[in-house]
Amino acid sequence: MSDQPLQIEPSPPRSDWRNPTVEFRKGTFCHAAAPKNLQALGLPNPRDWQPTNEDWQLPPDWQGIILEGMKERLDKFRSFRLFMDICVRCGACADKCHYYLGTSDPKNMPMVRAELMRSVYRRYFTLTGQVFGALSGGRELTEAVIKEWFYYFYQCSECRRCSVFCPFGIDTAEITMMGRELLGLLGCNINWVTKPAADCFRVGNHLGIQPHAFKDSLEFAADELEEITGIRVDIPINRKGAEVLFVMPSADYFATPHYYTLLGYMSLFHEIGLDFTYSAYASEGGNFGLFSSHEMMKRLNAKIYDEARRLGVKWILGGECGHMWRVLHQYMDTMNGPADFLECPVSPVTGTRFEHARSTRMVHICEFTADLLHHEKLTLDPRRNDNWSITYHDSCNPARGMGLLEEPRYILKRACNQFHEMPANTIREQTFCCGSGSGIGTDENLEIRLRGGFPRANAVKHVREKHGVNLLACICAIDKATMPTLMEYWVPGVEVAGVHELLGNALVMTGEGERTKNLRGEPLPAVAAEAATPEVADA
Amino acid sequence: MNLLYSIIVLAILTGLASLAGLAPGMGVTAVAVVIPYVALLVFLAGICWRVARWASSPVPFRIPTTCGQQKSLPWIRSARLDNPSCGVGAVGRMALEVLLFRSLFRNNRAEMYEQRYVFGDSKFLWLGALAFHFALLVTALRHLRLLVQPVPRFVLALDGMDSFFQVGAPALYLSNIVIICALAFLLQRRLRDPGLRYISLFTDYFALCLLLGIALSGMLMRYVTRVDVVAVKRLAIGLATFHPVVPEGVGIVFLIHIMLVSALAAYFPFSKLMHMGGVFLSPTRNLANNSRAKRHVNPWNYPVQTHTYGEWQEEFHDKLKMAGIPLDEAYDVRSATPD
Numbered sequence: 029m030s031d032q033p034l035q036i037e038p039s040p041p042r043s044d045w046r047n048p049t050v051e052f053r054k055g056t057f058c059h060a061a062a063p064k065n066l067q068a069l070g071l072p073n074p075r076d077w078q079p080t081n082e083d084w085q086l087p088p089d090w091q092g093i094i095l096e097g098m099k100e101r102l103d104k105f106r107s108f109r110l111f112m113d114i115c116v117r118c119g120a121c122a123d124k125c126h127y128y129l130g131t132s133d134p135k136n137m138p139m140v141r142a143e144l145m146r147s148v149y150r151r152y153f154t155l156t157g158q159v160f161g162a163l164s165g166g167r168e169l170t171e172a173v174i175k176e177w178f179y180y181f182y183q184c185s186e187c188r189r190c191s192v193f194c195p196f197g198i199d200t201a202e203i204t205m206m207g208r209e210l211l212g213l214l215g216c217n218i219n220w221v222t223k224p225a226a227d228c229f230r231v232g233n234h235l236g237i238q239p240h241a242f243k244d245s246l247e248f249a250a251d252e253l254e255e256i257t258g259i260r261v262d263i264p265i266n267r268k269g270a271e272v273l274f275v276m277p278s279a280d281y282f283a284t285p286h287y288y289t290l291l292g293y294m295s296l297f298h299e300i301g302l303d304f305t306y307s308a309y310a311s312e313g314g315n316f317g318l319f320s321s322h323e324m325m326k327r328l329n330a331k332i333y334d335e336a337r338r339l340g341v342k343w344i345l346g347g348e349c350g351h352m353w354r355v356l357h358q359y360m361d362t363m364n365g366p367a368d369f370l371e372c373p374v375s376p377v378t379g380t381r382f383e384h385a386r387s388t389r390m391v392h393i394c395e396f397t398a399d400l401l402h403h404e405k406l407t408l409d410p411r412r413n414d415n416w417s418i419t420y421h422d423s424c425n426p427a428r429g430m431g432l433l434e435e436p437r438y439i440l441k442r443a444c445n446q447f448h449e450m451p452a453n454t455i456r457e458q459t460f461c462c463g464s465g466s467g468i469g470t471d472e473n474l475e476i477r478l479r480g481g482f483p484r485a486n487a488v489k490h491v492r493e494k495h496g497v498n499l500l501a502c503i504c505a506i507d508k509a510t511m512p513t514l515m516e517y518w519v520p521g522v523e524v525a526g527v528h529e530l531l532g533n534a535l536v537m538t539g540e541g542e543r544t545k546n547l548r549g550e551p552l553p554a555v556a557a558e559a560a561t562p563e564v565a566d567a
Numbered sequence: 568m569n570l571l572y573s574i575i576v577l578a579i580l581t582g583l584a585s586l587a588g589l590a591p592g593m594g595v596t597a598v599a600v601v602i603p604y605v606a607l608l609v610f611l612a613g614i615c616w617r618v619a620r621w622a623s624s625p626v627p628f629r630i631p632t633t634c635g636q637q638k639s640l641p642w643i644r645s646a647r648l649d650n651p652s653c654g655v656g657a658v659g660r661m662a663l664e665v666l667l668f669r670s671l672f673r674n675n676r677a678e679m680y681e682q683r684y685v686f687g688d689s690k691f692l693w694l695g696a697l698a699f700h701f702a703l704l705v706t707a708l709r710h711l712r713l714l715v716q717p718v719p720r721f722v723l724a725l726d727g728m729d730s731f732f733q734v735g736a737p738a739l740y741l742s743n744i745v746i747i748c749a750l751a752f753l754l755q756r757r758l759r760d761p762g763l764r765y766i767s768l769f770t771d772y773f774a775l776c777l778l779l780g781i782a783l784s785g786m787l788m789r790y791v792t793r794v795d796v797v798a799v800k801r802l803a804i805g806l807a808t809f810h811p812v813v814p815e816g817v818g819i820v821f822l823i824h825i826m827l828v829s830a831l832a833a834y835f836p837f838s839k840l841m842h843m844g845g846v847f848l849s850p851t852r853n854l855a856n857n858s859r860a861k862r863h864v865n866p867w868n869y870p871v872q873t874h875t876y877g878e879w880q881e882e883f884h885d886k887l888k889m890a891g892i893p894l895d896e897a898y899d900v901r902s903a904t905p906d
Contacts (some may be wrong), residue, residue: 035682036679036682037679038677038679040761040762040765041761041762041765045765045766070872102624103623103624104624104625104627104867105624105625105626105627106621106622106624106625106626106848106850107626107630107849107850107851108624109620109621109624110621110624110845110848110849110850113617113621113839113841113845114839114841114842114845114846114849115839115842116771116839116842117763117766117767117768117771117839118671118692118696119692119756119760119762119763119766120670120671120674120692122762122763123676123677123762124677129677129684134762134765134766137762137766139766140765140766143766154837155837156837156838163572163769164768164769164770165768165769165770188632191632191851192632192634192670192673193670193671193673193674194670195664195668195670195671195696195846196842196845196846196849196852197632197664197670197846197849197850197851197852198849198851199630199632199851202630202851229874230874230879230882232879238883238886239883239886239887239890239892240883240886240887240889240890240892243890243891243892244890265892265893266892266893266895267893268893268895308887308892309876309879309880322627323871326871327871327872327873327874330871330873331873331874331876334873334875334876335876338876338895357858357859358628358629358630358858359628361858361859361862361863362627362628362629362858362862362863362864362865362868363865363868365862366862380640382639383860384637384638384639384652384857384859384860385859385860386859386860387858387859387860387861387862388858388859388860388862390859395639395640398640398643399640402640402642427633428632428633428634429630429632429633430633430637430856431633431634431635431636431637431638431645431646431650431856432637432639433635433636433637434636434643434644435639435640435643438643451686453675453686454686456635457632457633457634457635457649458673482684483677483684486683486684489683490683
């Protein structure tokens with residue numbers, strides 16, 4: 029990429045959509061999965077290849093594999109069969125996709141992205157397609173189509189924004205998921221999804237952090253927290269008989285700014301005296317299986333219930349993570365339940381029964397904390413966040429796959445004094461993706477990420493100019509990992525933080541020392557102001 | 568190009584009907600009796616087949632697209648229709664979707680001003696779609712007066728309302744104007760919007776052309792050629808009671824009209840028009856968002872290979888021990904074997 033900032037220019041499509049040829053240009057695609065990662069998971073056709081290669085070394089009967097795979101999925105998923113049939117191409121979804129808005133590539137219009145698959149479905153699975161072929165919108169399944177699928181199904185973040193606007197509820201994420209499953213049958217996976225999945229499978233988390241390093245990492249966090257608050261918190265790991273198992277995305281204990289959110293959780297659990305344990309085995313809440321296949325999702329997710337059963341906890345609490353919660357909320361109980369060895373979650377502090385989670389028995393930390401705040405169980409000093417003017421980015425999956433909209437806002441409004449919403453068409457169920465979701469947040473894909481994140485950045489820029497917003501709060505590990513880059517590029521001066529980091533800043537802990545720093549180790553606003561005052565007096 | 572093909576097919580259908588009109592007896596019987604029966608049969612069987620086919624694929628996961636606040640804590644107001652937490656709410660959501668096109672109502676339009684996207688309301692698509700579908704419904708119901716004797720009360724009332732303004736004789740139907748305007752709007756939109764033109768298939772244009780042809784031929788009969796309604800009704804009732812009689816003098820325009828309607832009916836099950844049935848089955852809309860409160864069962868759920876705790880502990884045994892993370896004796900193969 030050049031040093032000039034990207035110009036986002038809407039332009040009308042010129043080509044013919046039926047032509048599948050794509051150009052794998054640097055910055056617009058993800059690298060192929062390394063063979064060792066496919067092997068680690070027992071996935072087909074491991075080989076050394078890259079999308080830029082002319083020959084993708086597909087298995088000999090690749091066409092049969094795809095068609096057989098499609099048939100199987102059409103029979104297993106009503107969503108897939110239905111969404112292949114009922115689109116009327118009304119175009120309501122077109123300008124709802126952040127990738128289309130950012131690239132003007134017509135195949136990024138959700139209806140066209142789906143049409144890439146539908147055209148093959150029509151040609152091979154419908155009477156009209158078999159008789160009339162191209163006239164009925166059918167296309168032959170060629171190798172070029174496979175390459176096109178790879179390009180565009182890994183240029184969709186499965187954020188489901190289009191499905192909010194579709195009059196029939198057609199969810200492109202469903203189609204993209206099927207597309208990725210089918211590509212996976214040929215061994216056409218991306219490394220950024222497959223490597224974390226392989227690591228998660230064997231070691232326990234996406235980053236491949238082994239149990240002793242997991243412990244080190246948490247203890248290091250506890251040291252840091254002690255320095256800031258003067259309080260030493262416990263780090264219970266794999267402790268049997270705890271009441272609650274706490275599961276978070278692994279980025280929380282290994283990446284910034286996620287890490288400050290971890291400090292927030294730790295402060296909170298200590299303050300309320302929660303009887304809980306971390307697990308080094310189920311040390312990942314996120315699930316990159318969601319981005320490759322339903323089967324992989326189930327294989328990776330199984331750990332959470334298995335570990336809860338082994339440790340004998342009563343219920344499970346989950347940290348801040350977007351797609352993790354899509355899996356936990358919409359898939360886990362169905363895939364790996366019933367969780368009859370657990371109990372309906374009850375807050376040990378307020379006595380609130382989380383009836384809405386009575387079957388899955390897993391509660392989102394924002395639900396848990398909002399309940400604590402509502403019952404006035406926490407003392408907060410929101411002035412400690414006065415250096416921030418905050419806006420909230422609804423992470424796609426909790427917003428559109430769950431409806432977790434008010435809980436994080438409630439926490440933010442209690443923990444911070446300055447909170448400003450972005451424009452209505454860019455938040456809540458209409459929230460814009462960070463541009464890096466669904467496992468495509470890798471650096472080789474940077475141009476697409478920046479383009480896809482453009483609508484989100486636009487909305488942040490709006491509140492930055494209008495209200496001086498300098499902090500984007502969110503509850504998604506991928507957001508926290510990729511939005512700093514996005515902000516730096518489009519809206520310099522806006523930082524990214526988790527909701528529980530801000531809660532942790534504001535939380536007045538029993539027996540804490542005089543707080544001079546926030547969880548980032550930066551001086552608190554009051555302290556900073558005092559430090560600045562004498563200079564003003566001198567002047 | 569696809570539009571051109573659509574017009575050609577439409578012209579062929581019209582031509583065939585006209586030709587048939589020139590051959591009283593065989594030709595008229597074919598168009599007015601045989602084709603409608605065949606079309607109806609294809610229509611009904613086709614719809615049943617398609618719906619059964621969808622229904623035969625299970626809904627393995629509960630995947631509603633949530634468009635509002637979930638039901639969680641009792642003091643947080645949940646969006647009962649946009650994010651239903653129970654079956655009744657889901658029915659309400661579907662009703663909004665089917666009767667008022669709720670999702671389409673959300674539509675907005677992204678426009679770029681100096682590297683800045685602005686999202687303005689855009690209700691025309693919603694309005695056009697709603698207008699078309701309701702006008703079509705009214706028109707279809709009005710046609711009952713030809714098929715049923717005596718004419719049901721509500722059909723007469725509907726007819727009265729539809730010709731409320733009493734313009735001209737026979738009185739101009741409001742639904743006629745609305746359906747023509749709405750179809751024209753939808754067609755021009757498809758032609759003018761570059762993104763839509765890019766992806767519009769034959770079926771998209773054909774459906775619109777066919778409907779326009781039906782509406783125009785119907786209006787031509789009513790207002791211009793003044794079709795012999797008594798003769799048409801005799802035919803219609805004959806068809807409905809399975810005692811078809813081919814009357815004299817129904818006219819060529821009528822034959823064209825019935826030919827196009829038959830074509831639409833026969834084409835329906837094989838086309839995108841099946842969205843009518845499909846919308847009811849859409850799993851992102853017709854399910855309550857209660858997957859954490861009530862377990863959703865996947866009929867084909869199958870066991871998968873996982874990395875069990877035992878395998879994991881075995882692999883990291885020494886590291887766990889060194890780090891002081893408790894080992895689970897139940898899984899500890901090494902301590903179980905005597906030294």
